Amino acid sequence: MNVPDLKALQRGDGDAWEEAWRWLWPAAFGVAQMKLQPFLPGDVEDVAIEALEELVDKVRAVKAVEELKPLVASIAHHRAVSRLREHFAAKRGAGKTASLDALQNDPERPWEPASDELALASLEQMELAALLREAQAELKPEQRAILGDFFLHGLSYEQIAAKHGVAVGTVGVYLKRGLDAMRRLGARHPKLLKELEAFLR
Amino acid sequence: MNDQSFFDLAMKVIARQSTDAERADLESLVAAQPELKAEWERLQADTRLAKEVLPLTAAAESTAGEFPAYARGRLQTKVRQTLGRPETERKPAAANWWKWVLALATPVALVALLLVPMFSRPGTPVIQVAMLDSAGAIRGADTNETLLLQQQWPETTMQNFEKPGDLDAWEQNWPAGNKPAVKVIYDRAAGEIRVLGRWEGKPLQKTFLVERDLASALRQAEAFIREQGKH
Numbered sequence: 001m002n003v004p005d006l007k008a009l010q011r012g013d014g015d016a017w018e019e020a021w022r023w024l025w026p027a028a029f030g031v032a033q034m035k036l037q038p039f040l041p042g043d044v045e046d047v048a049i050e051a052l053e054e055l056v057d058k059v060r061a062v063k064a065v066e067e068l069k070p071l072v073a074s075i076a077h078h079r080a081v082s083r084l085r086e087h088f089a090a091k092r093g094a095g096k097t098a099s100l101d102a103l104q105n106d107p108e109r110p111w112e113p114a115s116d117e118l119a120l121a122s123l124e125q126m127e128l129a130a131l132l133r134e135a136q137a138e139l140k141p142e143q144r145a146i147l148g149d150f151f152l153h154g155l156s157y158e159q160i161a162a163k164h165g166v167a168v169g170t171v172g173v174y175l176k177r178g179l180d181a182m183r184r185l186g187a188r189h190p191k192l193l194k195e196l197e198a199f200l201r
Numbered sequence: 202m203n204d205q206s207f208f209d210l211a212m213k214v215i216a217r218q219s220t221d222a223e224r225a226d227l228e229s230l231v232a233a234q235p236e237l238k239a240e241w242e243r244l245q246a247d248t249r250l251a252k253e254v255l256p257l258t259a260a261a262e263s264t265a266g267e268f269p270a271y272a273r274g275r276l277q278t279k280v281r282q283t284l285g286r287p288e289t290e291r292k293p294a295a296a297n298w299w300k301w302v303l304a305l306a307t308p309v310a311l312v313a314l315l316l317v318p319m320f321s322r323p324g325t326p327v328i329q330v331a332m333l334d335s336a337g338a339i340r341g342a343d344t345n346e347t348l349l350l351q352q353q354w355p356e357t358t359m360q361n362f363e364k365p366g367d368l369d370a371w372e373q374n375w376p377a378g379n380k381p382a383v384k385v386i387y388d389r390a391a392g393e394i395r396v397l398g399r400w401e402g403k404p405l406q407k408t409f410l411v412e413r414d415l416a417s418a419l420r421q422a423e424a425f426i427r428e429q430g431k432h
Contacts, residue, residue, distance in 0.1 A: 012284030014365025030263035049272045073261035172209045179247040196246040
């Protein structure tokens with residue numbers, strides 16, 4: 001799959017857009033699926049298409065073609081979070097949106113997400129896209145794999161060491177460097193930092 | 202306890218992999234040393250950020266999945282409405298003529314373009330008709346639609362395109378001189394008929410949605426074109 005020509009996209013070249021949609025679809029769909037699959041699986045494809053549509057509005061502000069995937073991912077993320085908020089507000093029957101934070105770990109609402117997605121939702125789309133690019137640059141693939149195994153898949157140091165063929169002590173070093181990178185990311189985005197600090201209170 | 206040991210202990214507690222004794226150790230360390238308390242809080246925030254950023258980064262880098270063809274029309278319409286038509290690259294005619302020959306020789310290019318004056322009185326427009334079928338022709342339905350277009354403008358031979366870029370080039374190619382000219386484009390995937398042109402120095406543009414059936418939309422488009430001649 002070819003990387004599309006940004007200038008042609010900005011000119012409105014239909015063929016370039018056809019290529020871009022094929023290239024961007026996995027990112028838009030992947031993010032929408034990650035957020036919506038457990039609660040609104042029927043909305044996944046709609047949100048991905050809407051994200052591609054919104055990208056057309058923003059393409060002239062893009063400086064490099066590498067920005068497109070993080071941008072479409074951030075658009076899909078925000079649209080998915082909005083849908084979830086609307087969905088749960090409607091489900092409560094109040095007809096109003098509510099902070100997903102308030103829904104966190106509420107035993108009376110087992111069908112609502114235990115939300116871990118709130119800090120990023122506070123960022124504007126462009127800022128979130130920038131943060132994703134920074135994360136991709138800051139974290140090496142092996143770091144990301146080990147962080148993912150520990151924080152997302154719940155593996156222990158020993159299990160990760162066995163999986164990746166490294167010493168148990170090395171796992172901790174990787175995790176520490178990975179979280180240091182996260183701290184740097186947070187520091188570059190004051191709004192995000194504020195959100196994270198609020199979480200600690 | 203050094204930094205790495207404290208970090209490893211904190212990670213175990215955060216991941217709920219610690220024993221009661223390890224958790225108690227951490228609590229006593231944090232209670233006794235304010236700088237470790239601050240670090241413990243920062244690690245929790247870093248962890249929270251990692252849990253949000255990591256899956257999003259992975260999803261954004263996904264390469265699996267195929268763009269659904271049904272979305273193409275809607276998105277192409279959005280591109281046209283938002284970004285307009287791309288400017289035609291000005292190339293010497295000699296460099297382009299062979300493309301036309303190839304396009305005409307290709308089996309998918311169904312019909313050649315003809316320019317036919319639609320009305321007999323002077324000042325009436327040249328009508329050009331084209332169909333864009335970017336999803337690929339569905340035989341049968343496609344033939345019927347071609348027939349409807351030809352019936353609506355029988356003196357004009359229709360041009361068929363599969364690539365939006367080819368249509369864009371055709372749309373930029375107007376008859377020489379100041380004679381009124383109108384292009385009628387049926388975009389099959391978008392379900393719309395676009396009429397664009399120039400009439401007595403004024404630009405002309407309108408889109409008709411194919412809501413009920415193509416024949417009705419075509420009649421509306423033709424009525425719109427005729428209406429321009431009365432002004």
